[in-house]
Structures are given as structure tokens and as C-alpha cells.
Amino acid sequence: MTQINRREFIKVSTASAALAVTPSILKAQEGGGILEARVTVIGGGFAGATVAKYLRMWSDGKIQVTMVDKNPDHVSCVLSNLILNDRLQLEDITLPYTPLEENYGVIVKQGTVTGVTSDINKAVHTVHLGNGGESIECDYVVLAPGIEFIDVIGLKEGNVNQFDRVPHAWIAGSQTELLRNQLHSMQSGDTFIMTVPLSPYRCPPGPYERACVVADYIKRVKKGDGKVIVLDPHSDITIEKETFSQAFNGIYKDIVEYIPNAKLLEVEIKDNGDRVAITTAGSYTGKVLNVIPTHKAGKIVEDLGLLPDGERFAPVHAASYESTLRPEFYVIGDSNNSGQPKSGHMANAQAKVCADAIIRTIAGKTASKDFVHDPARLNSIKTNSACYSPITYDEASWLTAVFAYETADNSMKLVSDTFGSMKLVPGSFASSHSPHWSNDNFEDMFEWANSLFSNTFR
Amino acid sequence: MKYHINRLKLVLSTGLLLLIYQSIEIAQAIDIIDPTRAMASQCAQCHGMEGNNAEGFDDLNGEPFDEIYDELMDMLSSSDNELMHHQAKGYTQDQIIALANYFSEQAKTSSNNSEGISSEPIKIIEKEVDEVDEIDEVDDEESD
Numbered sequence: 001m002t003q004i005n006r007r008e009f010i011k012v013s014t015a016s017a018a019l020a021v022t023p024s025i026l027k028a029q030e031g032g033g034i035l036e037a038r039v040t041v042i043g044g045g046f047a048g049a050t051v052a053k054y055l056r057m058w059s060d061g062k063i064q065v066t067m068v069d070k071n072p073d074h075v076s077c078v079l080s081n082l083i084l085n086d087r088l089q090l091e092d093i094t095l096p097y098t099p100l101e102e103n104y105g106v107i108v109k110q111g112t113v114t115g116v117t118s119d120i121n122k123a124v125h126t127v128h129l130g131n132g133g134e135s136i137e138c139d140y141v142v143l144a145p146g147i148e149f150i151d152v153i154g155l156k157e158g159n160v161n162q163f164d165r166v167p168h169a170w171i172a173g174s175q176t177e178l179l180r181n182q183l184h185s186m187q188s189g190d191t192f193i194m195t196v197p198l199s200p201y202r203c204p205p206g207p208y209e210r211a212c213v214v215a216d217y218i219k220r221v222k223k224g225d226g227k228v229i230v231l232d233p234h235s236d237i238t239i240e241k242e243t244f245s246q247a248f249n250g251i252y253k254d255i256v257e258y259i260p261n262a263k264l265l266e267v268e269i270k271d272n273g274d275r276v277a278i279t280t281a282g283s284y285t286g287k288v289l290n291v292i293p294t295h296k297a298g299k300i301v302e303d304l305g306l307l308p309d310g311e312r313f314a315p316v317h318a319a320s321y322e323s324t325l326r327p328e329f330y331v332i333g334d335s336n337n338s339g340q341p342k343s344g345h346m347a348n349a350q351a352k353v354c355a356d357a358i359i360r361t362i363a364g365k366t367a368s369k370d371f372v373h374d375p376a377r378l379n380s381i382k383t384n385s386a387c388y389s390p391i392t393y394d395e396a397s398w399l400t401a402v403f404a405y406e407t408a409d410n411s412m413k414l415v416s417d418t419f420g421s422m423k424l425v426p427g428s429f430a431s432s433h434s435p436h437w438s439n440d441n442f443e444d445m446f447e448w449a450n451s452l453f454s455n456t457f458r
Numbered sequence: 459m460k461y462h463i464n465r466l467k468l469v470l471s472t473g474l475l476l477l478i479y480q481s482i483e484i485a486q487a488i489d490i491i492d493p494t495r496a497m498a499s500q501c502a503q504c505h506g507m508e509g510n511n512a513e514g515f516d517d518l519n520g521e522p523f524d525e526i527y528d529e530l531m532d533m534l535s536s537s538d539n540e541l542m543h544h545q546a547k548g549y550t551q552d553q554i555i556a557l558a559n560y561f562s563e564q565a566k567t568s569s570n571n572s573e574g575i576s577s578e579p580i581k582i583i584e585k586e587v588d589e590v591d592e593i594d595e596v597d598d599e600e601s602d
Contacts, residue, residue: 037487054499060486103474135590345503363490371491380493380556382500384550386541400541402548447515448504455502 034362034366035062038138039358040127042113042300044069044097046078046344048144049335050351050456051358056104058359065137066107066149068129072140073097073172074457077203078344079449080172081210082390084180085217093172099458109136113300116141116329120368125328135332140358142330143306143314144154144347146171147202150312152293154267159416166267166275170202170292182288188225191286192218193277196232198294200313202334202342205399207292208237209246209389216392228255229284231262231277240389243436245399250434251392259284267291268396295342298333309385313337318411319381320372323352330354339398340403340412348456351382383412391434396441397422497553498560518561526558 039055044067052067076093083090100106106376111129116127127136147170151157155166169179185194192214194282196207203209218226237244237258249257263280266291269275275289295303296312306314306323313344314331315324317339323329332354333347338344360371386400386429402418405411424435482531504515518526531554533546549557 058489058495181486202546347501348503352496352499356493359490363487374491374493377493377496378499379554382497384500384503384545386504386545398541400544402545403547415548417547418544420539420541422541423539451515452503455507 002106002149024098034363035059035359037140037446038064038066039140039142040125040136040138041067041125041142041144042063043144043146043298043333044071044074044108045144045146045333045347046076046452046456047146047347047351048142048375049074049095049097050348051142051144051330051332051355052106052354053100053456054355055358056106058355060103063362064107064358065105066109066127066138067137068113068127069097070110070112072110074398075176076344076449076453077170078171078387078452079445081171081206081213083172083176084169084183084210084213085221085393086180087390087393090173090177092163095457100222102456109134113252113413116304123328140308140328140330140361142332142354142358143298143301143335144331144333144351145300145335147295147334147342148299148302149293150295150296152264152267154269155291156292162267162269163238164268166289166291168292170197170242172205179288179290183217186218186222186226186287188222190288191227191229191284192288192290193275193284193286194233194290195262195277195279196230196234197292198233198263198428199238200337201292201295201330201340203387204341204343205240205244205387205389205392205397207232209391210238210290211256211258212244212247212391213388213398215247215255218255219252220393226253226255227257227286228252228260230256231264231279231281231284232258232260233263233410235260236273240397240399240436242423243391243421244391247391247436251269262291264291295330295334297331303336304329304347306402306422318405319353321354321355322359325384330358338412340383341401343385344448344456345387345452346383346385348452352383353383354379360397375407378405378407380413384418386448388441388448390442391437392443394442395437395439396445398441398444399435426445494556494560498557501557501561503529508557519564521561523562526561527554530554 042051048067052065055063055065060232069114073094073096075090076095079088079093082088086117097108101108109129111133113127114130115128116125122457125141127138127140127141149156149168155162164178167175167179169175186192194207194211211228215228218224218228248258259281260277264277264279266278274285274287277284277289296308297314301307301314306329308315314336316322316331316336317324318338321332321336322331323331332350334342335366357372364371382402382404384402388396388398390396399421402415403412404415406413421443422436472504495511501518505518533543536543
């Protein structure tokens with residue numbers, strides 16, 4: 001049967017780190033010529049790490065890049081649902097920043113950004129770090145802070161914060177382990193309730209994937225003696241509908257209950273420890289409650305005035321990811337409203353377009369030319385999305401799409417026929433449960449993730 | 459052929475920039491203006507950086523032009539529901555020519571970089587390998 005997977009994944013992680021050939025160490029150079037500039041990147045996730053790396057690599061080390069993150073390393077959300085069923089440990093998806101420093105000369109600083117001030121006359125921005133931290137002067141600021149959650153009554157509002165009892169586990173790390181521990185301590189007949197966030201949200205298949213991973217765990221480890229209730233504010237499954245409805249109504253039909261049109265209104269924790277999710281489709285009580293609240297752009301985006309009133313995500317120019325509200329400030333990844341899926345893979349994709357645009361802006365400034373909107377470039381701007389979702393203990397599905405720049409309305413548009421998800425032709429899936437998931441994909445999932453980790457962080 | 463004409467145009471238009479900024483190297487100026495580099499970087503999430511993949515999906519770097527071009531063109535017209543077949547449909551024939559040219563030419567530059575710094579293996583992960591080997595041996599016995 002399938003040889004796997006985690007072992008291969010880890011072997012590959014080690015091998016690729018050893019084999020990685022980098023284009024010689026990049027050190028800050030004196031007299032960078034037309035590329036002499038300083039960029040500060042706020043946030044070291046998939047978007048931030050990629051833009052920092054590619055700015056250094058593509059400028060041959062001439063652009064000085066400082067990347068600030070509040071954590072010493074990055075815990076990947078990609079693959080993090082596999083912590084819940086012990087397929088992976090947290091350290092397997094913890095990605096250090098040292099390779100970015102050692103291989104590319106990115107200056108990495110740990111800290112929280114409290115604000116950015118701009119000197120209009122000198123066109124210099126100063127990024128301020130909290131707790132008496134230093135100030136970083138730069139010419140361009142890239143914001144890649146990920147997501148923030150919108151308040152939920154009884155869960156997080158004002159001084160109330162119950163995420164340590166009702167985890168979101170949607171920013172990987174200790175939250176993921178907390179949810180894992182709650183799942184593992186469920187007793188016979190206990191119920192696991194989860195809420196799907198309102199679109200657009202990070203990782204479109206993620207909540208349904210999580211429901212599958214949890215249901216599989218209950219089926220295998222708890223001998224099927226437990227329930228998963230999926231509360232979805234949408235009228236139907238938002239993505240890979242055939243795949244997930246086949247899983248919920250097929251292999252998990254005795255475990256998963258899927259409730260559409262269930263918008264979360266309030267969370268209540270009872271004296272006996274039971275958690276209650278009060279929704280527009282009724283109240284649901286369970287032992288574990290995993291609320292993934294509705295998202296908005298990371299707080300710093302709003303603090304800097306890049307978020308229009310009443311909007312959840314920052315408007316950007318699609319050719320560069322420069323904010324439409326503040327020049328020389330760029331917003332990449334989950335925080336922008338570019339209409340593309342919010343995912344690690346896509347954040348990496350956007351970061352490369354952004355790095356290219358910043359380099360062209362810097363070169364174009366000195367040359368008094370607009371290299372950013374060069375027609376040959378605009379016609380070739382692409383981003384792409386690809387992901388694998390575990391459906392059972394050792395099977396996964398896939399999903400993919402390509403986006404291209406549309407000059408007519410200056411936006412990124414899905415290219416026709418590029419959107420697809422796994423579906424085998426009838427007859428070719430005799431050995432599998434379903435045309436929508438397979439062992440092979442489960443193995444490919446680790447190859448994809450490791451390649452993405454490597455391209456982003458090493 | 460078409461690609462080479464485009465490339466020539468690129469070099470000529472770059473000339474203006476070069477006249478003004480003698481200090482910058484020709485290769486770098488072309489890289490800034492040539493949109494292929496950024497487009498090709500979109501392959502790296504799965505195929506490794508600059509097409510050098512240690513992870514398992516197909517290598518692109520240094521592959522013959524014909525191989526990359528033929529394969530992508532087949533996928534472009536294919537109706538198979540495969541992940542990469544969907545991806546290929548995101549590019550025009552001209553873009554596929556540019557990508558095939560780009561990756562087939564990368565071989566020359568990558569060999570120059572073979573003495574570059576490689577990152578250290580991550581120690582935690584190294585340690586994990588043994589533990590997991592044991593788990594897998596148990597799995598293997600069960601599946602037998």
C-alpha cells in the first residue's frame with residue numbers, strides 16, 4: 001500500500017535544504033546604482049518572506065530589505081490541519097528565517113510594528129517597532145500581515161478573549177495544538193462544532209478539509225463515536241462542492257452534519273464547560289467549538305489608513321500591489337482585495353509580481369520611465385493557485401487556478417479553463433473511495449508543500 | 459524564432475537605459491525589463507526555484523526547449539482533468555515559447571552557481587527522520 005508520506009516529506013525537507021543551490025550569497029553592496037533603495041517588509045509569512053527573498057535575489061543584493069515579524073520563525077498554515085490528527089508535529093511546519101538571512105542577506109527583525117511615519121519632502125518612511133524597539137528608515141513599505149478576526153459576541157469583543165477555550169486555529173501555532181488537544185480529549189458521543197468564515201477567507205477549502213480530517217480522526221480513533229457539526233454561513237459548500245459533499249454524505253455520513261445558512265451570532269460557554277454556537281440556523285451545543293471568525297486585513301493595514309471605511313480588505317493596483325490609497329505602500333497576500341484566493345501559494349505568487357514591480361519602479365524612477373506598466377509586462381503578469389486537501393488519513397484532493405492581468409479594467413482575472421479540482425474519469429478509480437481523492441494526491445501534497453516552503457523560506 | 463526577435467527588441471530598448479546608466483550590468487538591465495523572469499517565477503512554487511527542483515515535481519531548468527514546449531502545448535489543448543493541464547491553459551503559445559526558452563537557457567547560469575552557499579539542513583527535521591522510520595516500519599508490517 002501507500003508508502004508514506006510523512007517520512008518522505010521529512011527526508012525531502014532535509015535533502016532539499018542540503019541540495020539547495022542559491023545564486024551565491026547576497027550581501028548589501030555599496031553604490032547600488034539604479035537599484036539603490038531600501039524596502040521594509042511587515043510580516044514574514046508566505047507573502048512577506050517571498051517578497052523579501054525575491055527583492056534581494058532579483059536586485060543582486062542591491063536593494064536593502066528588512067523583514068519584520070512578531071515571531072522568531074513562521075508556522076505554516078499550509079498542512080496545519082494535519083497537526084489535528086497527529087500526521088505532523090508543529091516543528092515539521094515551523095519554518096525558520098535563518099536561510100533568508102544567510103542565503104539572501106535579508107535583514108530579519110523580531111518585533112511588532114506600531115506605526116509608520118512619512119517625511120513627504122524626503123520621500124522617506126520610518127517604520128517604528130514597539131517596546132522601545134528601533135526605527136527603520138526606508139523608501140518602500142510592503143505590508144504582508146495576514147489576517148485579523150472580526151469580533152464575535154461572547155468570544156472576542158473589547159476585553160473579552162476566549163480563544164484559549166474556543167480556538168480558531170486559523171493562524172497556525174499554539175492555537176493549532178490547542179484544538180488538537182481538545183479534539184483528542186473528546187469522550188464517547190461528544191460533538192465537535194466548527195464554523196466556516198464568511199467569504200472571502202483564508203484557504204477556501206480549508207474549513208471543509210478540517211471537517212474531513214476531524215471526522216476521519218473520530219471515525220478511526222474514536223471508533224466513530226462522535227459528531228462533527230459544520231456551521232456554514234453560506235447557502236452551500238463554497239468550493240470543491242462535489243468532493244466535500246461526497247465526503248460528508250458518503251464516508252462520513254454517520255459523523256458529519258452540514259448546516260448551511262448558519263451565520264454565527266454569538267458564542268456561549270456554559271458552567272459545565274459545554275460550548276454553544278448561536279446561529280441564524282439555531283443553537284448548537286458541543287464539547288469542542290472551533291470558531292473561525294470572519295476575516296479582515298491585518299491590523300496594521302487599517303492603522304495606516306489603507307482600508308476604506310466598511311471594507312475588510314485593502315484595495316491595490318493589480319499590476320504592482322501598491323495601495324490605491326497610499327503610494328509607496330504595497331499590500332500582498334491575504335490582506336488585499338485583489339479578488340484572488342487567499343492562500344500561502346497565492347501569497348507567494350503575488351509577492352513575486354510585487355517584487356518585480358518594486359524593482360521596475362526603482363529602476364524606472366532613475367530612468368524617468370514607466371517600466372511597471374510596460375505593455376509586454378502587463379500582458380505577462382500571472383499568478384496561480386494550487387493546493388491539496390487531505391480528505392482521509394492518507395488520501396487527498398487537489399484544486400488549481402491561474403489568474404492573468406486584464407488591461408481592460410486593470411485587475412487580475414481567472415483565466416478560463418484553468419480552474420479545476422480532482423475528478424477521475426469513471427472506471428479509473430477502482431482502488432480509491434472516490435473519483436475526488438486518492439493516495440497519490442496525498443503524496444503529491446507533501447511534494448507540493450515542501451516545494452512551496454523551499455521556494456518561500458529557503 | 460519569434461522569441462529571438464522579441465529578445466533582440468528587448469536588448470535594443472534596453473540600450474537606452476544602458477546609455478544613461480553605464481554602471482549597471484547588461485544582464486541585469488535585461489532582467490529588469492524582460493517580463494519572462496517574473497512570469498517564469500510562477501512555476502517555482504511547485505517546480506523549485508529557477509526550475510531547479512529537489513522536491514519531486516519535474517525539473518524545468520536546463521530541460522531542452524522542445525521538451526518543455528511540446529509538453530505544455532499538449533497540455534494546453536488537452537481535455538484531461540489534471541492539475542498541470544489546467545495550469546498550462548493559463549498561458550498563450552507565445553508565453554509558452556518564452557517559458558521554454560527561459561528554462562532551457564537557465565542551465566548555463568545554474569552551473570555557474572553550483573558553488574553557492576547552501577542552507578544548513580534543519581536539525582529538528584533531521585532528528586525526526588529516525589523516529590518516523592520506526593513508525594513506518596510498523597505501518598509496513600500491518601499492511602503486509
